[in-house]
Amino acid sequence: MKDKLDKAVIVQEALKELPSSTRRLFLKRTLTLGGLSLLTGCTVTDEDSAERMLMKISRFNDNVQAWLFDPNKLAPTYPESMITKPFPFNAYYDIDKVPEVNGEEFKLEVSGLVADKHSWPLAELYQLPQTDQVTRHICVEGWSAIGKWGGVTFATFLKRIGADLTAKYVGFKCADDYYTSIDMPTALHAQTLLTFTYGGKTLPPEYGYPMKLRMPTKLGYKNPKHIVAIFVTNTYPGGYWEDKGYNWFGGV
């Protein structure tokens, strides 16, 4: 049985999460066709209901994607010769705003539906079995780039912390105030890695030091960088871009 997402709750949560000014901006932008409303005579009330309808369909698309997602289907891997150089920097801010994380003091927080809630220093994370893969990163904007990430299989980490693997969501909080969340089946996918290296070297700040969750089965904005806290929950956690209107599941 695939993870069934509670549609009504998600819509409610997603709408609640949007601060009213952002929401107004969002729906105005959504419905603007060159300064004119798409449908002539469209009032603000109509825009509101149009936005609600679009968000509901987006939640429906989450369910369709959860159903389409095959835990055993692997994303293509590529030879190292195909790695995109330089790999593009991408975030919701410019490169000079990349957060500086002190690796010596750093501890990864773990909370929610897990047995072992102790915080993890980097040295301890580095002791977990490491693997790497060369996969395609696909941005929601359409561009894509191939890179090589290395780290621990996320399923291994989740089992190590005694996570409730029947829970619906795994949420992430990041040093750059970014946040996102994913479904449990994707969290347990064989190619979902909690990565500490890029191109065989310690993950540089611009690519997400100290760690990035790398999922070749999801769009770029679902792959959080600079992760400082991980939690397992059944309450929809949303995400930075998801709360602004990007599709939550974001699978490829």
Added chain:
Amino acid sequence: MKPVHQITHPFWLRLNHWINLIVVVIMVLSGWRIYNASPIFDFVFPKGITLGGWLGGALLWHFAAMWLLFLNGVMYLLLNIATGRFKARFYPLRPRDLIRDLIAALKGKLAHDTLTEYNAIQKLAYLFVIADVILLVMSGLVVWKPVQFPLLRELMGDYDSARIVHFFGMVALVLFFVVHVVMVALVPKTLILMIRGR
């Protein structure tokens, strides 16, 4: 032989056609906004003629209207085949008829007076646009879900080439749209036909 006021375009077909118009407009205009977020070529579409306002809004429109495009398209194909309309309207499409009609069209003498039958160029154009929409759906599936549809992905080359196929599928659809509207303007009774059915 039935009298001339017989229904040429049944109700389901007319409904199907006008739903398709709305859906295609939404898909193309939101698609242009999505394209603008990461242009494949050295140009972007003027923001004023795109739909969605920003990338997130355009994606919401695109991935909502896609269901209508898909369901409406499947209904069109099923009903066309089940009612025998497909065969009656498109068969046969012979190369020599096509050459004859092409020459006639270039001379400006293409017969368009029997509304109950398509000439060879119409047959080709409509079959082309059906194939084009199928190509758009297939390449769109690869752009949306390259990992979940590995066979389609291989067929399109890879993710990046599927984007290019999707783009040119859109170009072909827009070209068809323009020619189609021009032809309707030249033979306005076809517009009445698509509204009233006869």
